[in-house]
Amino acid sequence: MLNQWLYIGIFVVISLALPAVAILLARILSPKKPNKIKNSAYECGMETYDKTWVQFRIQYYLYALVFLIFDVETVFLFPIAVAYNQATLFMVIEAIIFISILFGGFLYVWRKGALSWY
Amino acid sequence: MSVQQLFFVVFALITIFSALMVVSLRNLLHSALWLIMALLGVASIFAILEASFFAAVQILVYIGAIAILIIFAVMLTHNIMSVAETQTNRSWGIALVMVVIIFFIIITQISTWPGFNTRLQALNIPGQDAVLAFGTGLVDPQGFALPFETASVLLLAALLGGVFIAFDQRREKKS
Amino acid sequence: MNLIDFLRDPIIAISDWITNLFSNWGMATDWATFLLYLIGAAVLGISALLMTLFFIWAERKIIGRLQDRVGPNQIGPWGIFQSVADMVKIFIKEHIIPTGVDPIPYHLAPIVLVASVLMVWAIVPFSNTVYGSNLNVAVIFLLAVGGLGEVGVMMAGWGSNNKYALISAFRASAQMISYEVPMAIILLIPVLLSSSMSMNDIVNAQNIPYILVLPFGALIFFIASIAENGRAPFDLAEAESELVAGFNIEYSGLKFGMFYVADFLRAFTSALIFSTLFLGGWKGPGAEAIPVLGAFYLIAKSLIIWFLGVWIRGSFPRYRIDQMMNINWKFLTPISLVLFMLVILFSKLVEPVGQNMQYLVILIINLGLFFLSFRILNNQNKKKVVAEVGSRTRPVAKPDNLFSKDVSRG
Numbered sequence: 001m002l003n004q005w006l007y008i009g010i011f012v013v014i015s016l017a018l019p020a021v022a023i024l025l026a027r028i029l030s031p032k033k034p035n036k037i038k039n040s041a042y043e044c045g046m047e048t049y050d051k052t053w054v055q056f057r058i059q060y061y062l063y064a065l066v067f068l069i070f071d072v073e074t075v076f077l078f079p080i081a082v083a084y085n086q087a088t089l090f091m092v093i094e095a096i097i098f099i100s101i102l103f104g105g106f107l108y109v110w111r112k113g114a115l116s117w118y
Numbered sequence: 119m120s121v122q123q124l125f126f127v128v129f130a131l132i133t134i135f136s137a138l139m140v141v142s143l144r145n146l147l148h149s150a151l152w153l154i155m156a157l158l159g160v161a162s163i164f165a166i167l168e169a170s171f172f173a174a175v176q177i178l179v180y181i182g183a184i185a186i187l188i189i190f191a192v193m194l195t196h197n198i199m200s201v202a203e204t205q206t207n208r209s210w211g212i213a214l215v216m217v218v219i220i221f222f223i224i225i226t227q228i229s230t231w232p233g234f235n236t237r238l239q240a241l242n243i244p245g246q247d248a249v250l251a252f253g254t255g256l257v258d259p260q261g262f263a264l265p266f267e268t269a270s271v272l273l274l275a276a277l278l279g280g281v282f283i284a285f286d287q288r289r290e291k292k293s
Numbered sequence: 294m295n296l297i298d299f300l301r302d303p304i305i306a307i308s309d310w311i312t313n314l315f316s317n318w319g320m321a322t323d324w325a326t327f328l329l330y331l332i333g334a335a336v337l338g339i340s341a342l343l344m345t346l347f348f349i350w351a352e353r354k355i356i357g358r359l360q361d362r363v364g365p366n367q368i369g370p371w372g373i374f375q376s377v378a379d380m381v382k383i384f385i386k387e388h389i390i391p392t393g394v395d396p397i398p399y400h401l402a403p404i405v406l407v408a409s410v411l412m413v414w415a416i417v418p419f420s421n422t423v424y425g426s427n428l429n430v431a432v433i434f435l436l437a438v439g440g441l442g443e444v445g446v447m448m449a450g451w452g453s454n455n456k457y458a459l460i461s462a463f464r465a466s467a468q469m470i471s472y473e474v475p476m477a478i479i480l481l482i483p484v485l486l487s488s489s490m491s492m493n494d495i496v497n498a499q500n501i502p503y504i505l506v507l508p509f510g511a512l513i514f515f516i517a518s519i520a521e522n523g524r525a526p527f528d529l530a531e532a533e534s535e536l537v538a539g540f541n542i543e544y545s546g547l548k549f550g551m552f553y554v555a556d557f558l559r560a561f562t563s564a565l566i567f568s569t570l571f572l573g574g575w576k577g578p579g580a581e582a583i584p585v586l587g588a589f590y591l592i593a594k595s596l597i598i599w600f601l602g603v604w605i606r607g608s609f610p611r612y613r614i615d616q617m618m619n620i621n622w623k624f625l626t627p628i629s630l631v632l633f634m635l636v637i638l639f640s641k642l643v644e645p646v647g648q649n650m651q652y653l654v655i656l657i658i659n660l661g662l663f664f665l666s667f668r669i670l671n672n673q674n675k676k677k678v679v680a681e682v683g684s685r686t687r688p689v690a691k692p693d694n695l696f697s698k699d700v701s702r703g
Contacts, residue, residue: 006330007333007425008416020404030385038389060463065281066281067473079250081488091258093638094267095637097270099633109278115619147395183440
């Protein structure tokens with residue numbers, strides 16, 4: 001029954017519990033004196049100027065999209081890297097074709113300017 | 119009930135509860151966070167089944183990339199702050215009755231199917247060799263080489279399509 | 294057992310003693326192992342968190358010396374109890390919760406962030422016999438918990454109900470996800486060389502430390518892990534001297550302390566991972582026979598890499614956000630993809646000759662790409678012509694007062 005993930009599971013529970021217990025302890029030990037000024041949102045010491053909603057730049061979405069594509073590509077490449085010693089040259093060429101198709105797409109995205117911040 | 123089954127029941131309940139929360143909460147960002155919890159539940163079910171590669175990849179791709187993408191997309195929509203929409207349909211009563219009837223029909227029919235009642239044999243390939251077999255299978259010409267290359271074309275299409283659609287919006291906003 | 298056996302491998306000796314104790318009490322072996330895992334995990338987690346106190350003090354002292362000042366020196370000799378005093382102070386500070394925060398993301402974010410850093414310690418092999426879990430997909434797990442960190446940062450920014458925290462959280466998570474791409478691609482190469490994704494196998498296969506085989510890849514991995522951590526020179530999202538603390542503006546008390554702990558612990562954790570993957574981990578003279586020595590080697594190597602990180606932090610100016618993104622997407626990612634493609638092609642071509650030839654070929658590819666890429670960067674820099682605003686000599690209005698010290702250029 002014992003598999004490798006049992007330790008990971010226990011460690012997840014402990015690593016979630018340790019900060020939680022510490023923070024709970026600190027909440028018990030700390031003074032609690034809320035007042036209106038302390039509880040207002042911080043904006044360089046003045047009252048909040050505008051609604052708390054900011055225009056979201058689409059550039060973040062583009063970065064997340066390119067990251068997703070390359071993440072999935074890397075996930076495909078990991079088992080091939082594990083099986084590298086058993087692979088023939090043909091299989092390596094196949095992997096290179098896989099990467100270069102996506103590299104071509106990456107160059108297109110670069111030239112279109114979707115990777116620059118402005 | 120063995121310990122493994124107990125763990126499975128716990129994780130399955132967590133996943134189902136999180137999935138219910140995803141579809142019924144009004145605040146979109148809370149739905150996204152419950153989605154992360156549901157994906158973690160699925161990853162733990164993979165881990166119980168000792169499919170280590172898939173558990174790790176589930177967390178890496180789904181939670182680390184897709185959930186982040188969903189959160190970014192949720193914040194792109196303008197009316198995230200409005201919580202005035204209802205989440206349920208007006209005719210939810212009749213729908214509930216129909217769903218329960220169909221559910222019982224399906225369950226009674228499937229439980230007599232032999233594929234459902236026999237115990238599955240575990241794969242003979244332990245741990246590390248499973249990843250090795252997956253790797254050689256992916257690039258083997260007699261294996262899955264063609265779907266592998268097609269997957270790369272699919273990823274290319276996703277990349278170009280996403281950039282094309284989002285980039286037009288970016289140019290609009292700039293001008 | 295005698296003292297020598299105990300000293301050779303104290304952790305395994307203690308765990309064997311505990312297991313014997315449990316089975317003498319009549320517990321089944323499964324439960325005994327489960328309880329052993331529990332105790333081991335608790336000890337590892339607590340010691341990792343307590344080591345952070347040492348690292349915070351050491352980093353403040355080193356940065357102080359780099360900036361030609363002394364650093365903390367009041368509390369205890371050389372200020373070693375400064376971190377303890379800070380910890381006590383942070384424990385008893387008031388938790389100010391601003392109005393309008395979203396309670397679940399706001400309160401969970403520091404816990405998720407610290408958990409995502411701590412979980413890496415479960416897969417690091419500390420010596421021949423002492424390791425948390427011999428996970429056979431440890432390298433992917435490493436990348437996956439980085440993803441959990443990004444989720445934690447977004448939760449912190451969103452839950453704070455403060456638009457500056459939100460902007461900073463977007464930037465921080467965009468930076469973290471961007472720099473995971475070259476990290477993941479470079480991680481493929483040690484996996485390739487040792488044909489396994491498990492950390493134990495990667496360490497065992499390093500007869501030559503992999504940094505001698507792929508120096509350029511190790512450099513890319515080092516830069517990417519500093520950027521993923523959010524340390525200077527990549528710390529725009531929470532620049533301590535500019536944007537007031539970024540996404541953890543609205544946190545006070547121990548919750549802010551947890552963000553701080555996560556930051557510093559992550560620096561040492563990435564040094565630990567770097568030395569496991571590239572410097573040979575616990576390998577060293579005599580480490581197989583005496584496992585404790587292996588643990589010392591690992592900690593020593595990680596301390597050197599961590600010191601390098603602190604040195605870089607104290608020496609470089611900060612990058613702007615567009616410069617940071619350009620470094621990743623326009624330099625590190627294409628270079629690491631090209632590096633990987635060349636490595637797998639040429640390494641397979643010379644495979645019949647032998648493994649040492651493969652290593653040599655990979656080394657040549659690395660050095661070649663290193664010089665080529667910096668040559669290309671230099672050419673790009675030279676092409677940017679800096680427009681001159683005016684000519685060098687221009688007439689300056691002469692002042693009326695002859696006794697003023699203005700020097701007129703003419």
